[in-house]
């Protein structure tokens with residue numbers, strides 16, 4: 001990775017930095033997630049006004065943001081969220097023959113950050129979402145995960161919808177917290193059809 005001051009100097013030469021903005025102040029603002037264009041413009045507002053930013057300038061800005069975040073990107077919670085997502089993946093593999101994988105990585109800032117959850121289906125990346133789960137509530141996290149995946153994705157991705165109730169084949173099941181404190185698939189037609197997530201199709 002290049003030295004941040006070299007990148008900054010090249011940005012200055014390219015005319016993207018107003019004269020009274022200093023390196024240290026810029027880096028401090030970038031660490032906190034401020035938009036680079038605003039940071040480089042200092043008190044004058046956006047640095048480029050109505051000009052179009054070049055591809056090279058865009059690259060330099062991305063590099064500078066990456067340098068600013070280096071001290072923090074490795075920090076953050078040591079453990080990824082404790083969501084037992086394999087139970088949902090087992091259900092999907094067993095009843096629909098599809099392979100779901102999740103991977104977590106931490107997006108760090110000086111004063112915090114968040115976990116990004118990257119999804120793949122049958123080995124093909126599907127994008128991701130940021131999540132606010134921690135270590136404290138695995139079952140609640142699993143309900144939230146199942147809700148997001150079904151709502152935004154699996155109901156369309158799996159032909160006919162997923163998951164469907166065994167006794168009511170036209171009824172999609174929805175994630176809910178069971179009275180036992182375990183994450184469940186619930187059926188709107190009959191509450192007694194509820195199945196614990198991870199037990200579907202067994």
Ligand SMILES: [Zn+2]
Nearest residue numbers: 165168187193
């Ligand atoms: Zn049912």
